[in-house]
Amino acid sequence: MDLDAITKHSALHAKPPGLTFHYGTAGFRMKAELLDHIMFRMGLLAALRSKQTNATIGVMVTASHNPEEDNGVKLVDPLGEMLAPTWEEHATRLANAEDGDVARVLVDIMEKEAVELPQDAFVVIGRDTRPSSENLGQSVREGVAAFGGQFHDYGLLTTPQLHYMVCCRNTGGRYGKATLDGYYHKLAAAFLELTKQASCSGDENVSVKVDCANGVGALKLKEMEPRFSPVLSVQLINDGTKGKLNHLCGADFVKSHQKPPQGLEMKPNERCCSFDGDADRIVYYYCDVDGAFHLIDGDKIAVLISSFLKELLLEVGEIFNIGVVQTAYANGSSTRYLEEVMKVPVHCTKTGVKHLHHKAQEFDIGVYFEANGHGTALFSKAVEVKIKQLAKLEDKKGKAAKMLENVIDLFNQTAGDAISDMLVIEAILALKGLTVQQWDALYSDLPNRQVKVKVADRRVISTTDAERQAVTPPGLQAAINNLVRKYRLSRAFVRPSGTEDVVRVYAEADSQESADSLAHEVSLAVFELAGGIGERPQLGFGR
Numbered sequence: 222m223d224l225d226a227i228t229k230h231s232a233l234h235a236k237p238p239g240l241t242f243h244y245g246t247a248g249f250r251m252k253a254e255l256l257d258h259i260m261f262r263m264g265l266l267a268a269l270r271s272k273q274t275n276a277t278i279g280v281m282v283t284a285s286h287n288p289e290e291d292n293g294v295k296l297v298d299p300l301g302e303m304l305a306p307t308w309e310e311h312a313t314r315l316a317n318a319e320d321g322d323v324a325r326v327l328v329d330i331m332e333k334e335a336v337e338l339p340q341d342a343f344v345v346i347g348r349d350t351r352p353s354s355e356n357l358g359q360s361v362r363e364g365v366a367a368f369g370g371q372f373h374d375y376g377l378l379t380t381p382q383l384h385y386m387v388c389c390r391n392t393g394g395r396y397g398k399a400t401l402d403g404y405y406h407k408l409a410a411a412f413l414e415l416t417k418q419a420s421c422s423g424d425e426n427v428s429v430k431v432d433c434a435n436g437v438g439a440l441k442l443k444e445m446e447p448r449f450s451p452v453l454s455v456q457l458i459n460d461g462t463k464g465k466l467n468h469l470c471g472a473d474f475v476k477s478h479q480k481p482p483q484g485l486e487m488k489p490n491e492r493c494c495s496f497d498g499d500a501d502r503i504v505y506y507y508c509d510v511d512g513a514f515h516l517i518d519g520d521k522i523a524v525l526i527s528s529f530l531k532e533l534l535l536e537v538g539e540i541f542n543i544g545v546v547q548t549a550y551a552n553g554s555s556t557r558y559l560e561e562v563m564k565v566p567v568h569c570t571k572t573g574v575k576h577l578h579h580k581a582q583e584f585d586i587g588v589y590f591e592a593n594g595h596g597t598a599l600f601s602k603a604v605e606v607k608i609k610q611l612a613k614l615e616d617k618k619g620k621a622a623k624m625l626e627n628v629i630d631l632f633n634q635t636a637g638d639a640i641s642d643m644l645v646i647e648a649i650l651a652l653k654g655l656t657v658q659q660w661d662a663l664y665s666d667l668p669n670r671q672v673k674v675k676v677a678d679r680r681v682i683s684t685t686d687a688e689r690q691a692v693t694p695p696g697l698q699a700a701i702n703n704l705v706r707k708y709r710l711s712r713a714f715v716r717p718s719g720t721e722d723v724v725r726v727y728a729e730a731d732s733q734e735s736a737d738s739l740a741h742e743v744s745l746a747v748f749e750l751a752g753g754i755g756e757r758p759q760l761g762f763g764r
């Protein structure tokens with residue numbers, strides 16, 4: 222490592238003065254023009270992490286569902302998982318170092334982590350379609366090169382595709398081929414094999430309208446479409462040819478506004494879904510004959526997937542423990558349905574996919590979804606091996622095992638993946654002969670509301686019990702408890718966002734009016750007890 226060269230290079234990627242940066246829930250995320258030095262330094266850090274793990278590390282340039290003007294970056298660890306927490310701290314330190322101190326901080330991290338310099342470093346890079354992503358990707362490449370590392374830049378990729386590439390490269394190809402063709406081939410083959418076994422379909426001529434948020438998901442879905450089109454036809458909306466990324470469209474917009482995206486015309490009962498800007502989230506929806514909008518979010522996706530897996534396991538005749546992981550944002554009805562009707566254990570973790578993913582790894586089969594539509598299913602090595610064996614049998618058991626084998630291949634087990642999840646969902650609906658309306662009718666969501674409150678310093682709020690209870694400021698939780706008591710079937714909690722400078726308030730109750738009113742009253746309590754700034758929250762604002 223040439224420290225002088227790193228110092229010289231760092232000066233070309235100068236840190237803007239007077240700002241502090243934090244590797245948060247989803248890496249670094251902010252206005253694109255503030256990110257150049259971070260990209261260069263994350264190139265350096267990825268190379269360092271690669272040496273330490275003796276494995277390929279990924280760097281994804283994206284700000285997901287955030288506005289087009291923003292951008293961001295996150296590192297992907299060897300098996301395609303999120304960066305380890307101690308390295309998040311290193312990332313934060315490196316991002317905040319003065320330009321002249323970058324080399325010194327790197328040396329310090331190297332000593333702490335006992336990194337051996339002679340190891341090779343290899344980094345793979347992907348980016349979304351934001352106008353700023355190309356130059357920012359170039360800065361990442363310069364960072365890797367300044368550290369003496371090698372890289373492969375895949376160019377435009379969805380976030381889960383990059384996670385997939387990293388995993389493939391570090392598992393000797395066992396997970397799949399580390400190319401786009403390899404990704405398409407693996408998923409399409411599993412999907413076609415699975416759907417072959419569908420004897421009846423609830424919907425004839427299965428077709429789905431896909432709102433791609435004007436993001437990278439559109440390009441990749443278009444590329445992949447010919448491989449599955451004999452079975453499923455997709456109509457791409459907001460494919461990036463006209464509209465602005467994430468503007469009035471995409472999974473986050475649809476979930477938080479509980480209405481269809483702009484540009485998508487829905488006929489009654491037509492099956493639709495939305496991806497987010499980097500295609501790692503998906504939500505489904507439709508309009509009924511009375512014009513009412515029905516959202517099928519991550520919670521209902523988790524219910525569909527876990528009930529399908531449970532049924533398959535029964536047919537296979539193996540006892541594997543299966544669990545569902547949610548966050549506090551999961552609708553109370555979904556938790557009740559999973560626990561009481563399906564008899565599946567449910568666990569609640571803090572917000573952020575790394576927490577869910579980690580928990581899901583504790584089960585033989587762990588299904589995790591955030592309500593906003595980010596999720597997947599994980600299968601232990603033991604399950605995969607056993608299912609492969611059983612799939613060789615020629616009986617009923619073998620048939621079910623074969624199906625499960627394809628389901629395992631169809632999931633992206635490294636991260637939530639809109640394309641993969643869509644194909645899983647479509648395959649399950651086809652195999653079970655279900656329409657989206659029947660799927661939606663499994664249970665009714667409790668009316669809910671999410672709002673944001675601005676406070677001077679959101680860190681004054683600390684939480685416990687997977688973010689469901691506020692510990693500080695004093696009196697806030699007692700106030701929330703008193704408010705919740707006023708409503709039926711009610712629940713509310715508050716937490717500081719990890720990606721925006723706001724406090725998030727969530728409330729649910731027996732009617733929309735009650736949920737709105739509870740969310741409003743809790744917002745006022747936050748405003749008063751946690752140092753609210755600006756205008757006092759008003760009913761209907763802050764959504």
Ligand SMILES: CC(=O)N[C@H]1[C@@H](OP(=O)(O)O)O[C@H](CO)[C@@H](O)[C@@H]1O
Nearest residue numbers: 246247573574591593718719720721
């Ligand atoms: C309520 C909500 O949807 N929160 C989102 C949001 O996190 P916050 O920490 O709430 O800002 O962005 C995260 C990253 O995309 C995602 O994992 C999470 O679910």
Ligand SMILES: [Mg+2]
Nearest residue numbers: 285497499501
């Ligand atoms: Mg995303």
